[in-house]
Amino acid sequence: MDTGLQLLIESLLLGGFYSFMAVGFALIWGVLNILNLAYGSYIILGAYLSLFLFRYAGLDPILSIPVSFATGFLFGILVQKLIFNRAMKLEPFMVLIISFGLDVLISNALNLLFKADVRSINVSYGGDSFLLGEVIISKVKLLVFVLSLLLTFALYLFLNRTWTGKAIRAVALDRDGAMLVGINPSQIFLITAGLGTAISFSSGNLYGILQGFTPFDGGLLTVKVFLISILGGLGRIESAVAGGFLLAFIEIFSSFYMGEGWKLFVALAVMVGVLIFRPRGLLGSKYYGEAQ
């Protein structure tokens, strides 16, 4: 069996999910200029929501994605209105601290509700896999991969083809310019916060069927989406996708050849390299800058 090929396929499958998971974070960062440290916990919230729906309503985590999306959208708008809108008037550092506080709040609230045990969503097709040539492909991973790509592509279409989506990009590119064509930036901020959070919640559904989770896994996920955004660059969906695949390759290959404990180290080392040699990320180009 060809180990390299197997690792390559694993990286691709994981990369698709990483791209989708990070795209909401990058969107919020790029448009609102908020580095949301609670983003990882949002993903975990989505995972627990889909676990809850699976247990008590018998709803498959894939089928409950729309529920997570809608809940996340409302949650994102609420948090933006109640917390971030006020914090954004102060200095950026305050936003960072508040989002960290939010992360602590969410993970501890989940701990009270669900205890710290590792939970998993055991779907009936969870263990299935098939052989493609000499490569073993897990059905769940393939399903998550396909869904992630579809949802990311849907977001791409939304941002590039609809009036609201274009307005989101316009506000990210030039806030004053957007106001001068008649766009209301506060409204766009709300929609973007809702959309980004909806993506985090939805990716929680997928995360929940990929692996077990505890209330405190959000921190590591935040590190990952941060890494992906730095690696790929900000301001475009394509950047998050490039960063997502790159992180997946680094993780899969380094943990196989160097050991599981090394993967975060290698990823962070690559991030430092990118920051030194390509500070705008792999795909970040000068006209797709973050919000001014």
Place this chain on the structure above:
Amino acid sequence: MRVLEAKEVTTGYGDVEIIKNIELYVNDGEIVAIFGSNGSGKSTFLKAVAGLVPLWNGTLHFGSERIDELPAYERVKRGVALAPEGRHLFLGMSVEENLLMGAWTKRDRVKQNLDKVYGYFPQLKEKRGSLAGDLSGGQQQMLSIGKALMSEPKLLMIDELSLGLAPAVVDSLAQILTRINREEGISMLLVEQEVSLALEISNRAYVFDLGRVVDSGRSDELIKRDSIRKTYMGLA
């Protein structure tokens, strides 16, 4: 009939007052120019009319409606458009996308307005797929004006039409502006440091100095006045 009427307009940034008690009006169909030295508050006044800077005192009327308490995006809907200093184009979007964003408040007539803008600026049509950030300075200025036209303005304000552009480019832009003014009946308020150009294409002009209106009148009279020629045009 007045399109714009500013009374006692005072504003600034932070604690610093930039303009004080500005009295200025634009009649329907008129081209009005504002000139004056750097830091005299010309750009700040346009920003105040567009709603990017809140007033400290005074009023702004647009037609019969008072607009100084409306946010910028509401003023665009009513027909106030600004091609701002620094242009504020969406550099990461294509030329056509920029124009389409300009039509944010007039989405039902995008097609006609796009044809109209391409009619006035054929170069933009050729470059429709290029990124705005990759255009030349003159083309960016065309795009900035075109984007403003997409909102079907009643008042088009242009901040520093000639800044950084070659004289030939400025001349052709000025000709196009007077055509737009004549054919579309759009009133214009221009901030311009090229005083001879400003006086040539405008009906009336205001002179700003240290945040106040120090002179105003018909452009064909101002251009003959010795004090103006000496101070602002470097002529004897």
